[in-house]
Amino acid sequence: MGVGIALALLATLAWGAGDVFVRKATFGAVTPLVAVGALAVMVAVLGVAAFATVGWGGLTPDGARFYLLAGLMGIFAHLTGTLFYFHAMRRAGLSIVSPIIGIQPLVSIGLAMALGGERPNLPTVLAALLIVAGVIVIITDKRAGVAE
């Protein structure tokens, strides 16, 4: 369990940093090309790491179900998720959209319970609520951010 949480924390660190690095890139490039470029680097890095870890045999899982679900993940993560996010920002503004995006951990827990049959313990649910509340407190602070 400890290893899993440590890896989730590393993921949090890497994603948090990666978002800012990609944001920096958009100052010198159009957003679609940044998205394609960053994804191409991701594919290269993950491909090399996967090949080094599991070899060629492990890199080609059997069964159409795997490829179908991985394709669905590609759609959800990189197409609808991002596309809906940008259109939501355009229509409702970042101040409304950001807190909604911030509730993702609670949506995830709901999915895990409804579709996966997982039963997180009460302290985990309360801690998730605390994290979501903390994120909302931060992103709705209009005085924070870029200094004049």
Next chain:
Amino acid sequence: MRAEREPRRASFARVPAVAVGVVLAVASTSSFAMTGFIASRLVETTPGIVVAFYEALFGLVLVATVNARFIAAGRGVSRSALPWIGIGGLALGAGTAFFYTALGHIPFSVAAPVIGAVPLVSYGFILLLLRGRERLTPRVLLGATMVVTGVIVIRIVNA
């Protein structure tokens, strides 16, 4: 009379746009959550790094197809942006690999709240990279404390 009606019509016209925006935001966050849920099922039989590779590969094909005209134009990237695209892709790839490998060790319902702290980490990196151009407020520090406390609680109760 007419002057009274115009502001009402204007405010009415804004309501649907915001409502549509809220629905799209919920759809967006649900999409991201669904990705993690599917990953948590796939890592039961396949290494997380392989799941991460295929998600990124399919994502690249889709995003490149949608943005084909920008790629065909071959313009719009300055030399200064290239290093940030590189380390950005590297960091996001590492994050995906770490998270999907984590899902092989812990339930999705435990891992998901931990990554709720991503905006906080982003904020820290914004302060680091844009030093002097961003400001911290007591409210931000309060929010950060709540997030860190939540992550620590999850770490302790699931140890």
